[in-house]
Amino acid sequence: MANLDPKDLSHARDRLLDVATDHFCANADVLGLFVSGSLAAGSFDAYSDIDLRVVVRPERHGWFVQNRRNIPMEWPGFLFNEWMPGTRHCVSHFAPFNKVDIFYLDAAKLVPSPWYRLPTIILHDPEMIVAGLVEASRELPFTVTADEVDISISKGIAAAHETFRRAKRGELVYAQTLLDELRHHMMLADDWLYERTAETTVLAKFDQRGSADVLQVLGNSYCALEADKILTALSGLVANYRLQVQGLHARFKPRRPIDNDLAALYVISQ
Structure with missing residues (x-):
C-alpha cells in the first residue's frame, strides 16, 4: 500500500485547484466559478476532494457538458474519470490521490436554492452572478418531501x-x-x-x-x-x-x- 503523506496530498490538491481555476478563468464562456463542500466549509482534511461548480454561457453549456471528460485530461497528474451518461458533471482523479468533482451550470437556468446558502468560496464572478445567487438563496429552507x-x-x-x-x-x-x-x-x-x-x-x-x-x-x-x-x-x-x-x-x-x-x-x- 502506498505511503501517502497528508501534507503532500494537501499541497497537490491546492495545485490542482490552482490549475483548474486558471483554466476556467481564462475562458470567456465561463461566467462564474465557485467551490462548495468541505473545502468551503473548512471541514476538510488531506483526503477531501474539490467540489467545483462552473457557471457557463447558455449557448456553450452543451459544449462543456459534452467535453466534461476531456477538459481535466489536459491537466497535470490526470489518472482517470468516473462519469455517467446524461449527467452534467464528471469526477476526475489525479496523482497522487486527489480528485475534483466538476459540475457545469447553465447561467440561464440558475435559480435560488437552499444548497447555495451552504458555505461557498467564489473564485471567479465578473458579472456577480454567483454572488447574487448566493444572496437570493440565503433565507431558503431545506425541505424533505x-x-x-x-x-x-x-x-x-x-x-x-x-x-x-x-x-x-x-x-x-x-x-x-x-x-x-x-x-x-x-x-x-x-x-x-x-x-x-x-x-x-x-x-x-x-x-x-x-x-x-x-x-x-x-x-x-x-x-x-x-x-x-x-x-x-x-x-x-x-x-x-x-x-x-x-x-x-x-x-x-x-x-x-x-x-x-x-x-x-x-x-x-x-
Whole structure:
C-alpha cells in the first residue's frame, strides 16, 4: 500500500485547484466559478476532494457538458474519470490521490436554492452572478418531501426483504451488498429525523453526525460471509429501522399505510 503523506496530498490538491481555476478563468464562456463542500466549509482534511461548480454561457453549456471528460485530461497528474451518461458533471482523479468533482451550470437556468446558502468560496464572478445567487438563496429552507420519504421507505424495506431472501438461498455476497442498501436508507432516515437536511444526499462523514444508537447498530451489523450471521445482522438493523419508519410516518406523513410497513418489517424480524 502506498505511503501517502497528508501534507503532500494537501499541497497537490491546492495545485490542482490552482490549475483548474486558471483554466476556467481564462475562458470567456465561463461566467462564474465557485467551490462548495468541505473545502468551503473548512471541514476538510488531506483526503477531501474539490467540489467545483462552473457557471457557463447558455449557448456553450452543451459544449462543456459534452467535453466534461476531456477538459481535466489536459491537466497535470490526470489518472482517470468516473462519469455517467446524461449527467452534467464528471469526477476526475489525479496523482497522487486527489480528485475534483466538476459540475457545469447553465447561467440561464440558475435559480435560488437552499444548497447555495451552504458555505461557498467564489473564485471567479465578473458579472456577480454567483454572488447574487448566493444572496437570493440565503433565507431558503431545506425541505424533505413526503414522496422522498415514501421512496426511501420502499427501497429500505425491499432491501431488507431481499437480504433475507438471498441469505436463505445462500447467495451471501449479494446479501451483503443488500445490507449496505438498507444501511444507506437508515442513514437517510436518521438525517431526516434529526433535521440534518443539508446532508440528505451526502452520506459522507455520517460517522461524525449520526445518532449514537444508529451508529452503534450500523457498526454491529458488519459481519462474516455466513448466512446465520447475515440474518442476525439483518435482525438488528430491522429492529432499529422499524423505529425509524414509525418516526418518518409521524413526521412526514408519506402516502402509504404505516401498518403495512410495520407488517412488512415484522415478517423478517423473527
